[in-house]
Amino acid sequence: MWNWKMIHDEDDFIMYCDIDNVTGSDEDEEGMFPTGECYQNLPEKIIVWISIGIKEQAILTRYIVRRKETGLSTEGYEDYARTLGLVELDSLSRLYRAIPAMDFDDKDNQLGTSSLVAEGGDPLLKGIKGEWSPVDSNETSDAIKAVYRFFYPPDREGR
16 A cells, blocks of 8 residues: 655655655565564665656656657657656665656556656756765755655664
């Protein structure tokens, strides 16, 4: 079950994160990924589900053009509503990376594999990168910083 919380809203896009389905990103000896249970500290590396909705029409237009130029399908993208993906956070190194997964239309139909956070060229969403990047960089999006602060608040001991 999803439990979406709006984490950041700006002119270009809005970001939600699922606050209930958070798992550790390092598997244990048995191939299992730890979860943050009630009253238990989160692992040092976690994966968080995110949903990004593009609000700025010019960005959506650039996204569709970029998909077409790279040979990806643009069918149904006139009804694009959001991208579902993951953000991986490393609290010890204070790093993050965004992993877009799937694009959806306004009726919740899958449109295709997301390429919203593609490396190279002019980024569609400034400050959201697919490779490991510092959370504290001036170039990092405030949305990523908000996700990080939500799960690893500054007043948390040892952080």
